[in-house]
Amino acid sequence: MQTSVASSATSTNPTHHVELTTDPISLAALVDFVRSDEAGAIATFSGTTRNSFIVSGVRKSVTELSYEAYAPMAIAQFHTILNEAQTTHFPTVIKLAVAHRTGVVPVGQESVIIAASSPGRKDAQNATAWILDELKRRVPIWKKEHYGDGSVATWKENGECSWLAGGPH
Amino acid sequence: MQTSVASSATSTNPTHHVELTTDPISLAALVDFVRSDEAGAIATFSGTTRNSFIVSGVRKSVTELSYEAYAPMAIAQFHTILNEAQTTHFPTVIKLAVAHRTGVVPVGQESVIIAASSPGRKDAQNATAWILDELKRRVPIWKKEHYGDGSVATWKENGECSWLAGGPH
Amino acid sequence: MAKNFQVLYFASARDATLAREETLSIPDDCHTLPVPQLIRNLTARHPGLQAVFKSAILAINNQYVDHAGRELDGGRMVEVKPGDEVAVIPPVSGG
Amino acid sequence: MAKNFQVLYFASARDATLAREETLSIPDDCHTLPVPQLIRNLTARHPGLQAVFKSAILAINNQYVDHAGRELDGGRMVEVKPGDEVAVIPPVSGG
Numbered sequence: 001m002q003t004s005v006a007s008s009a010t011s012t013n014p015t016h017h018v019e020l021t022t023d024p025i026s027l028a029a030l031v032d033f034v035r036s037d038e039a040g041a042i043a044t045f046s047g048t049t050r051n052s053f054i055v056s057g058v059r060k061s062v063t064e065l066s067y068e069a070y071a072p073m074a075i076a077q078f079h080t081i082l083n084e085a086q087t088t089h090f091p092t093v094i095k096l097a098v099a100h101r102t103g104v105v106p107v108g109q110e111s112v113i114i115a116a117s118s119p120g121r122k123d124a125q126n127a128t129a130w131i132l133d134e135l136k137r138r139v140p141i142w143k144k145e146h147y148g149d150g151s152v153a154t155w156k157e158n159g160e161c162s163w164l165a166g167g168p169h
Numbered sequence: 170m171q172t173s174v175a176s177s178a179t180s181t182n183p184t185h186h187v188e189l190t191t192d193p194i195s196l197a198a199l200v201d202f203v204r205s206d207e208a209g210a211i212a213t214f215s216g217t218t219r220n221s222f223i224v225s226g227v228r229k230s231v232t233e234l235s236y237e238a239y240a241p242m243a244i245a246q247f248h249t250i251l252n253e254a255q256t257t258h259f260p261t262v263i264k265l266a267v268a269h270r271t272g273v274v275p276v277g278q279e280s281v282i283i284a285a286s287s288p289g290r291k292d293a294q295n296a297t298a299w300i301l302d303e304l305k306r307r308v309p310i311w312k313k314e315h316y317g318d319g320s321v322a323t324w325k326e327n328g329e330c331s332w333l334a335g336g337p338h
Numbered sequence: 339m340a341k342n343f344q345v346l347y348f349a350s351a352r353d354a355t356l357a358r359e360e361t362l363s364i365p366d367d368c369h370t371l372p373v374p375q376l377i378r379n380l381t382a383r384h385p386g387l388q389a390v391f392k393s394a395i396l397a398i399n400n401q402y403v404d405h406a407g408r409e410l411d412g413g414r415m416v417e418v419k420p421g422d423e424v425a426v427i428p429p430v431s432g433g
Numbered sequence: 434m435a436k437n438f439q440v441l442y443f444a445s446a447r448d449a450t451l452a453r454e455e456t457l458s459i460p461d462d463c464h465t466l467p468v469p470q471l472i473r474n475l476t477a478r479h480p481g482l483q484a485v486f487k488s489a490i491l492a493i494n495n496q497y498v499d500h501a502g503r504e505l506d507g508g509r510m511v512e513v514k515p516g517d518e519v520a521v522i523p524p525v526s527g528g
Contacts, residue, residue: 030278037220037277044213047528051206070443072480072519073495101528108206108438112528119219121301129294132528138337141527155444158466163490209422216433239348239425242400281433299359301433311349324349326429332395333429
């Protein structure tokens with residue numbers, strides 16, 4: 001059972017917000033967090049549960065997605081990713097926020113939200129996209145698709161997963 | 170005096186929302202418009218009024234921005250841009266929305282919001298960025314910066330403006 | 339019969355003319371008004387527009403047009419006709 | 434004195450073991466447990482893990498580690514120590 005975790009106890013960076021929770025997540029809350037009088041730009045990405053996916057070449061109706069997380073490591077990875085975004089890749093970023101929901105996420109609702117603010121538009125937009133890519137590559141969260149036709153629910157694997165390409169050895 | 174115009178009377182595309190208004194604009198409203206059970210991704214961009222800008226190499230405190238629009242043409246241009254985004258560049262996009270505020274926009278508040286939804290993340294993210302670029306290139310809206318030091322407010326010019334580079338002839 | 343057309347002024351153009359819009363007429367001996375002549379007429383009426391036109395273009399019926407009268411989108415040559423809506427368009431700064 | 438460590442199972446690994454976690458021990462005659470041996474031990478306990486390990490890696494104390502025991506981030510070789518938290522990590526699918 002996933003407990004609701006608001007943020008990592010080990011992080012003290014006030015410009016970063018990390019959230020892993022079974023509750024519905026709110027874009028407005030993350031945008032309010034990254035909002036700043038110094039910012040000219042706020043970029044966001046929301047991943048929502050679709051009502052269908054292609055599985056083995058066949059489009060299947062999806063009734064819900066459920067997510068599982070290795071919570072302490074996922075939160076630590078999120079903080080690492082936000083820190084790397086800010087210090088290494090997108091230095092003008094002002095604030096960053098990421099929220100990921102675990103447990104069941106019904107069709108149409110958000111599973112992940114990322115928000116970034118910066119003075120000009122490029123860093124906010126690029127940081128948002130980069131954080132999503134890193135999340136898909138390495139954060140220990142797993143998604144299970146539940147189908148409308150009653151067939152067996154399957155654990156998905158991100159093509160971007162960093163140890164999937166060559167396979168582990 | 171800008172009247173509040175909700176959308177162009179000439180557009181009948183139900184998947185596009187264009188808004189030009191003196192009222193505060195709402196990210197949540199645009200996200201709700203583009204939300205769809207077929208969408209796995211919603212990307213947004215919000216341009217907010219910053220509290221300072223560099224003017225002739227000097228950082229000046231900004232008290233507010235004010236925007237003026239050639240409203241009928243701006244709305245027509247927005248619809249053209251959304252149509253081009255959907256039919257020519259980002260074919261998997263499901264819905265698009267753009268809202269631009271005119272009149273005074275205080276520091277920290279949104280002057281423009283763009284939202285896009287698509288099944289996968291790339292088209293929503295890229296459409297949002299492309300629409301912003303096109304807006305800056307050609308939509309007849311002008312921004313005036315009002316400064317904290319009482320110096321004369323100035324009309325800005327986007328470097329991206331499509332007739333600025335070579336100059337008109 | 340007067341052959342009127344509207345001219346709208348925005349941003350720095352409005353500052354130069356102190357007007358949001360005015361109604362002008364095509365000369366009696368012409369059917370249409372070529373764009374270069376329009377620009378000369380406007381600048382004569384409002385000398386402050388000379389500086390504005392260093393970077394501004396025009397819109398005729400919501401189509402951008404350069405100083406020669408060529409539409410930016412498609413390259414068609416146009417002139418001002420009675421009933422047209424013309425706008426002086428300084429470099430934009432939306433977003 | 435038992436030299437215990439935790440093993441956590443996620444996603445398809447949990448389906449294979451029907452357990453979220455278990456406590457194992459490092460053999461009495463060793464100080465640490467090499468990762469290849471850990472994997473053999475886990476697969477012996479739970480034969481269903483053999484398929485899982487075709488694509489899963491491990492995390493030891495929140496650091497990803499490959500089947501040889503090499504940390505993905507930095508390349509340091511590690512072995513399992515008493516008190517460690519080990520997790521079986523199938524390919525992720527967050528976002």
